[in-house]
Amino acid sequence: MSKSNNVYKDAYNRGLRLLDETKSLPSEPELGTLLGVSRTTIRSILARMEETGLIAWNKRSKTVLRVPRPDDFFPEEETDTLSQIIERSFMRRLLAGGAEPGMQINELELAREIGVGTTSVREFLIRFSRFGLIEKRRNSHWVLKGFTRAFALELTEIREMFELRSAAAFAALPEDSPVWADLDRLEDEHRLLAREIATRFNEFSELDERFHRLIHRASHNRFIVDFYDVIAMIFHYHYQWNKAQERERNEVAVAEHLAYIAALKSRDLDKVDAACRKHLKSARNTLLNSIPEGHQP
Amino acid sequence: MSKSNNVYKDAYNRGLRLLDETKSLPSEPELGTLLGVSRTTIRSILARMEETGLIAWNKRSKTVLRVPRPDDFFPEEETDTLSQIIERSFMRRLLAGGAEPGMQINELELAREIGVGTTSVREFLIRFSRFGLIEKRRNSHWVLKGFTRAFALELTEIREMFELRSAAAFAALPEDSPVWADLDRLEDEHRLLAREIATRFNEFSELDERFHRLIHRASHNRFIVDFYDVIAMIFHYHYQWNKAQERERNEVAVAEHLAYIAALKSRDLDKVDAACRKHLKSARNTLLNSIPEGHQP
DNA sequence: AAACTGTTTTTTCACGATAAAAGACATTAA
């Protein structure tokens, strides 16, 4: 087994959803751009759809014969990328405890435990190293630096520096920039979520990421934009890990976002600065509170 | 051929230099820490030194029999890490022209051209991607973003943000911090270099890096410290590429460094800010001037 | 002739295998 066909399976599942809406499918290249895969993969998908009696396929004509059933879909877990699988396993280990700072990380052991090749684990660790949680010893093992208080403080220091600058850049953007429409849309989504916060509070984290990414993009600086990957990754796992007072925390955050948005729309740099600072401060506290106070110097 | 023994060869060469100075070598573990390799490698080195008649080796006694000759050394090029080899090849291609932004990067082609396996090239590209010069298309090729004016501006924007903050942190360090001694030593080296700038101007880039790294370390922030890798890498190749007015440029930079050092020692934050700003501004201009003004939007 | 489908080639992704290097354990010398 040298490479799983998760790209095919994932695209197939997404392709099935298209069958609900139309009576016949578009051309192969069009399907390719729609699903974000190559024609080669599209043709495999079409071949299977034909086999399972979902469509009749003859050259250009691709007629939908029936609506897909639940069992037509590939199981969710077969559609994951290998690196997603490795990341999840790795983060589970890291957060599940017993992960003391200074601990060694063993590529071979990780690979065996997850059931993948060493190459994939190595590549994952190299990619992951930019998050600042692990470090490589030349010709030797990786060392876990740990999700410590120091880490959180260093991370938020940069975040605050970058976001204050991005927010200022955002507010200075011309009237006709399309970002203002994006911001309006996000504001509506925030209003909606605020109204139904009691039941939908767990949808906040996704909205949070979209909002902050929009702001960071105004910096027009690849290093600032890319750094948000670190923040997003940490917050993603942090949200999964720490569910304490999630509803209250998110309710506060939504309100802060709305104030932040209002400040941006006012284009008053002082107001923007204040609203941004206030929100980032509470985000930092949330993060710091979730870190188990350990044996740290 | 699955792995070159460059670690052994490099350590062997460095080991030879020890023979000049002493009549007998220390214990295996001691040699290991001295050369930064494991005992396994030390024993291979000792075995060869015995074979070639450099030492007499019997258990604890390792007597030097003769001084090493030039031909005892392994050739320089055999001591390079594979990733160094790949990086050099890649950068040569990148800087040698014909590297238009938007160009595709082909792992297989690169690997064949350099004469290494694809795995090593893949790992190199992943590591290299944090410099912001290339970007991966999922399941497909890498795209060269190019060493453009925009890149230089984004890079220097972050650099200035980080260094101003680090310099302020540096100046605020307590009297008894060991960094002040480090700074004194660097100041002496600068003075020395300034006096002999006519002949030794090409030694500046190494001094430059040590100086700025010392300052960045005062931030106590891993993201700031790590970001200096990006700057160092760019400046390293930039220096190789652009030799125009190298002497003059470096002479100016040494003077700026000395002013910067004086400001730090004064602990006057305004002076530090001004000296830092001045130096970073001229560093930015140097970098910008070296970028060929192309067909950029 | 523009856009599609059919076919072939190339590239990416991931694995197992193997030598180099590190590390662990056992033994011996001071």
Added chain:
DNA sequence: TTAATGTCTTTTATCGTGAAAAAACAGTTT
């Protein structure tokens, strides 16, 4: 009894290989 050496085991670095996926090419259809 500490610290070395001798020996054995494990891990890392790198390659070649093969299937998945992309991309290029050639032939059709509208």
